[in-house]
Amino acid sequence: MLLKFCFLLAFVPSFIQSLDPTLNDDVLGLIFFKAGLEDPEGKLTSWNEDDESPCSWVGVKCDPRTNRVIQLTLDGLSLSGHIGRGLSRLQSLQVLSLSKNNLTGTINPDLSHFGTLHVMDFGENNLSGSVPDELFKQCGTLRVVSFANNNLNGQLPDSLSYCPNLVSVNFSSNQLSGRLPAGIWYLRSLQSLDLSDNLLEGDVVDGIANLYDLRALKLGKNRFSGPLPADIGGCSLLKVVDFSENSLSGSLPDSLQRLNSCASLYLHGNSFTGEVPEWVGKLGNLENLDLSENFFSGRIPFSLGNLHLLKELNVSMNQFTGGLPESLTNCVNLLAIDISQNNLTGNLPLWIFKMGLQRLSLSGNRLGGRIDYASFSSINQGLEVLDLSSNVLSGEIPSNIGVLSSLRLLNMSRNHLIGSIPASVGALKATQILDLSTNWLHGSIPPEIGGAVSLKELRLEKNYLSGKIPAQIENCSSLTSFPSIVCIATALPFFSLNNMVKQIFFKRWDGSDHFIFFLILTVLNAVLYPRVYGFSSVSMILSHNNLSGSIPAAIANLSNLQYVDLSFNNLTGSLPKELTNLSRLVSFNISHNHFLGELPVGGFFNTISASSVSGNPSLCGSVVNHSCPSNHPKPIVLNPNSSDSSHGGSSQNHRRKIVLSISALIAIGAAAFIAIGVVAVTVLNIHVRSSMSRAAAALMLSGEEDYSCSPTKDPNYGKLVMFSGDAEFAAGANGLLNKDCELGRGGFGVVYQTTLGDGRSVAIKKLTVSGLIKSQEDFEREMKKLGKIRHHNLVTLEGYYWTPSLQLLIYEFIAGGSLYKHLHDGASKNILSWRQRFKIILGMAKGLAHLHQVNMIHYNLKSTNVLIDGSGEPKVGDFGLARLLPMLDRCILSSKIQSALGYMAPEFACRTVKITEKCDVYGFGVLVLEVITGKRPVEYMEDDVVVLCDMVRGALEDGRVEECVDGRLGGNFPPDEAIPVIKLGLICASQVPSNRPDMEEVVNILELIQCPLEGQQEELE
Template sequence: MLLNLLFLLLLLPFYVQSSDPTFNDDVLGLIVFKAGLEDPKDKLTSWNEDDDSPCNWVGIKCDPESNRVVQLTLDGFSLSGRINRGLLRLQFLQVLALSRNNFTGTINPDLARFWSLQVIDFSENNLSGSIPDDLFRQCGSLRVISFAHNLLTGQIPDSLSYCSSLVSVNFSSNQLSGNLPSGIWFLRSLQTFDLSNNSLEGEILGGVANLYDLRAIKLGRNRFSGQLPEDIGGCSLLKVIDFSENSLSGSLPDSLQRLNSCASLSLQGNSFTGEVPDWIGKLKNLESLDLSANKFSGRIPFSIGNLQSLKELNVSMNQFSGGLPESITSCVNLLVIDVSKNRLTGNLPPWIFKMGLQSVSLSGNRLSGSIPHPSLKEGSYQGGLEVLDLSSNALFGEIPSSIGALSSLMVLNMSRNHLFGSIPVSVGELKSTHVLDLSENWLNGSIPSAIGGAVSLKELRLEKNFLSGKIPAQIENCSSLTSLILFQNNLTGSVPSGIANLSKLQYVDLSLNHLSGSLPKELTNLSHLVSFNISHNHLQGELPVGGFFNTIAFSSVNGNPSLCGSVVNRSCPGVHPKPIVLNPNSSNSSNGSPNHHRKIVLSISALIAIGAAAFIAIGVVAITVLNIRVRTSMSRAAAALALSGGEDYSCSPSKDPNYGKLVMFSGDAEFVAGSEALLNKDCEIGRGGFGVVYRTILQDGRSVAIKKLSVSGLIKSQEDFEREMKKLGKIRHDNLVALEGYYWTPSLQLLICEYVSDGSLYKHLYDGTSRNCVSWRQRFNIILGMAKGLAHLHRMDMIHYNLKSTNVLIDSSGEPKIGDFGLARLLPTLDRCILSSKIQSALGYMAPEFACRTVKITEKCDVYGFGILVLEVVTGKRPVEYMEDDVVVLCDMVRGALEDGRVEDCVDGRLRGNFPADEAIPVIKLGLICASQVPSNRPDMEEVVNILELIQCPLEGQEELV
């Protein structure tokens, strides 16, 4: 039977349907399809080639009259492989659903031969390449098509507009580019249209009103510009509108007020201007309204109160002024309100505690007055409030004593106001609270011992107040605490020993207080500590020895004159360093007398110095030998190098070892200067850990960069090398240097890359003068671009390993492009020694986990390098700088400045104050978080991109900073 199957496989493309009625075409096609798959969970075990019919197979549905397959549904089966031609045998197929698998390869245009196909769902796979134009040439019956969450590139085919029966189109979360197809608005049956999270651009032209049956349009997270279509209100059945995170501008079109059915309107992250019109209150079915991160001004419309179905209101990060309209109390279903980062004034309205809200964020405004009491006695508080953020306003008065009534609170943030008085005892009733932030106020009195009742606390921030008394011992009841930040108060007494029982603690800052006594020795048991700052107190005795305290920074303990230990370079009384005695009888005098034997006494410091010197010497010798070997092999191959173009074609007989293989992913490799001039020293433009880079020009006028790899002695086989090159060649992003092709011989490998004209970030930071230094806006765009490029790499399961300012290039428009990504994968194994010495050659960028063999190397090591780059871009200082008698580590310097409240001083002095502090300070803090010593504390790069986009906000009344 197996031999027969193989025979049929060979004949399949040419096979004409058999006249034998007993032969089932569907069985053949499905078995052929299965033969090309990996089925790790054995989902397809019921597919038996000996069966006469597949109608009882899992995932198969047949027409009851003809017994022919009409539906193939294998969603979430964990299948992998390519979608082969076997499916073309299913001539009566109506539904093809293969979502949530691991299919690879490109989309077969022959799917257009299915005249009866109504549903195509390939979402959540790893399909690549472009969407074939021929796929929609014959699509009269097609109603639903989804390629969402794949790796598709290129443009959306214009032929899509031929599919007049389409009801749902979903190409979201790919890498599609270009404009919308011109005929897209003629799909009059369309109900759902989702192209979100791509790189589409251009204007959204009018004509959308033709889609009179449209229910959802999602074009968010693209690059569309211009205004919203004026006729969008003609789609009277629209329920979901998402144009978020584009570059749209102008005012809201008046036709929007006709969308009476609209339940969700998201326009956040654009550049819309003007006032929000009063007609917004006519959209009475709205449940979610998000206008955040735009340039809206004026007052929040009073008509908002007409939206009685509204559940979420977000108008944050705009330029709204005036007070919160009282009419909001009419939004009886409202659960979430975010009006943060505007210019709102007036008192804090008491209704925030009376509406049953779940989340209230009023931070970053100009609200004043006192905080109203949430009182259970009056029956006015309706429980359920989980997030209350009143930070960065001008609120004054005392914290209400009844604050404990907010029993559901998870986040309470009243920081950066003018609150005074004591912390109410009722905070101990906040059993569900994770974050309590009362920092930067005028609070006095002691920290109540009742704080131990807040047993769910993870973060307690009380810094920059006037608190006095002792740190309550009851703090040890908060067993989930990860951050305890109490610096710059008037606290006295000793550090409670119970703190050593808070096993999850990561960040502790008790600096700038009046604490005394000795530190508990048990603090060394805190295995998750990242920072422990006790500087500028009156502590005494010996610093704990072991764990985190063996590497604690001097800046974290200085300012305590009575502390002793090696970190403060002060010996403790009665404690003397014990010398190490090695081979006391090994050096005899010439007369052999035992009285003349010499003892060799070496301190621990001397031993470490000797060991380090020996290690460096061995490393130098090893690298020298390796370089000689590589250069020798390259010199032998260079003379034989001859290049000529062609995609995926070897340019010389493979039997001749003196010739190599050149592959170009697009175009050809006809070089203006000829192949013999490619590696001319006059064309050299840079050197790095992987080799020398040259510039050359193709016949079509394009400049390319040629990287001659210097790791030939370590590199993988040709098969592995080419496999990696093809993977790298598919990675395309505006903030990544594109790989155009490669050249291979056993002793010489060249990478042909996109040429980026304006040099490296390193050059821009350090080779410029104060007159033409990089502006703050340019620096921010560079940081954001690097984050986007790195996030894309991580989405492609690629770790860079070698982030540094010389590997970030700047193009002619000022956009950053990350280069040298993926080259570590060329090595036979990702050995840490090789990575640290060969690849991570730039001191200061290497994540600390490289030094620990028990910690897995993940994308978080790239996040660390990115954090260092952020600090480098903002400060204009190198990661490690050698002074006359000191070594300054950038990360430690910035962290120290942050702890001392001098974070603005870290910004590059050449900017001379020409930077927005409300952007610069959060960016610096983000850099420090990314450069955390503990990998799990670093955010993912997708989160970093989101944070940066939230930080970026326009400044009214200021000219562009240059």
């Protein structure tokens, strides 16, 4: 019978009319609907086509008077398939809820035939395509509609405005684009509107005041721009307002103060400016206020003390100055305060410790003063997170710190704290992270620290601690319990370890496996080391102190230790052999101490890197190339890998030669495959460059302006915006595009130097892609996003200028010139030292990692776009300009942006591969090799073309390491750093995107590779 219905499904429109009219339409419709589904858990087994009525079926509810189906609720039954036409037979249906399933396909427009439907819920499925405009043409009775958490695209249909009785609309977490429908503000019955986490754009226009009954407005995580609607205060019943993570700008509208019912106001992640007005204290029902990640300035309003119901306050990552208002003590319900990353000054407000908080973060300000004993005597013992890092606090750590019995994270790092670590830290039995690093602490590590039984991360590096490492640390039982953190390894993104292993083992570059394992483990270090509250890696970092004595054997009982760093101390003695029991070790650094004797054999220590044990001249073992003396009368154990001529030895050598032969064959095959790939990509690059050259040249010519025409000649014609500082130019408008001050030309435009009214030099980039640039609205939105990006290793965008025919970008001026000039300009007299080169590589990695953290792909990475400032720090520039183009077309990118052959990732030549951050990682890998070798990515010889990646890879495979480092260094470089960095560059430049690490992982690897020699002068100038 079921097969019959499946066969008839294709003929529903014509066949149903000819069926026996006594057959229940609802049964027939539901069976047709079921035929298009997969029911892996058998939840619909009660649906029998032979039944006369469906009213007893699972998920079906009928009207007792008419026996017709009025409700179909199949939420969370793991159903898959598509929404068939059969549902259109349910003419009395009022509630249709199919949420939390795996339904696919597009939205069936036949659903609009329900004239009685009150609720339509398809949330949390996998529906795709656009929302049909006809879906809401007959929606007079519809009150609730939800398509949240699907894969819908296109625009919101205007017909949504035809549903006068809508109470709740939820299209959140899709890929909807375009502007808000003009009529949406006329749905006067609307109480909840959730369009968050989409791609909606444009201004949020006035008219919202028409929604008298609106209680929840969620438009966060979109691309809206412009100011907040000025009439938003007309929605006096609003309880939740969420405009977070958009590109909104301007100041807060005064009408906001009329939202007396508002409990949650989320405006974080925008570009709001100005001071937060004092009337914010009138929002008496506020429980959550988040203004973080904006450009708010001035003082934190005193009136916040009037918000007696406030539970969470977050104003971090702004430009607030002054001190913290003591009026906050009136907020008796406050549980969390985050005021980190601002410019707050003055003394640490001690009254804040008496407020009953659970989470407090004041990090990244300029707060000073002491933390005295009295402030902790009456502190709230329910405090779970206390982050005072990166300030200028002085004095000693209070001796009664142990009263914080509920503390999970204590971070006082990067301050000016003195004195010793109090013994009461042993009473911090709930603390998982204890970070007191980078202070002026002295004395010994108290043995009472063993009482901190929940400790997973202990960071005391960069202090003046002395004495022995206490054996009592073995009592930190959480260092031996793994289940609480195992989720970290599975929850974080990680490029395939299997691919990493295969990639490295297929290239046995220098015949040593030590670095292979070291690199794998350092990648794991980067992955398993998230600094998040409540979770951490299992680590003990005590480096850069004056610790003495030996490593206590008890440390070997901390079986789940992953990261140990004891480097740069005065530790002595031999290493306990029991350390090989630490099976989960990822990094164990004991460099620059006074250890002696043989390195432990087994486990992690078979693969430990030479840099991790360097600076211990009395250590012996194969890793340090220092054989240990024979110790008779112990029995002599023959080395199975030795060249002994005995039968057994010959057999072992024979098997080893076979393995090496197979490995060599694999390496040759892999090298051939990579060479073919590189040649193919090179040919494709040349082809694209050739085909686009004429178009690119025409584009450059068409973008040229008459230099005598100043962009500010007509002040009413153009728009000049500065994110900070003076908006006037010292030389006047005529000095902006002075050809005598031209600095250079690139794929996006010409760069000039000029001076602002406040005396600062800036670089002006005149864009030459005007014909491709989006509208002024889109241009300004992207500029504001770029203007918010601030990092020590990124060139800062200071402002912009717009007219329809001329666009200027105003950058900070970097006097040192480009990295290309430092590496390849023959006129340059100063040769970059190895330390300078490593500093440049690490700085570039940090800059790119920050870009990727804010979801920005560079696309245009090359040595001409990396500038070097006066202190030798690199600053990556020209990022984000690809976002100005109407679409990221690969042809335009490959010719216009990726103009330097050799930096382009292979995926630019393959339209089926998605362009991601991994294309930046490829370009970074090439840059690493360029910095180390001093050679260009592609060099044209008289009869040959040399590809840098191939040249370096071949030299390493043949053991010719000296050819991989710039000969101008004269051998003045540490091999323990150079070789790992070269190999890291080759991995980043892998042909397969998934084999490349993330930039955050790269930063961690570089920091682990770095091994500055004690007492050796660093040539940074």
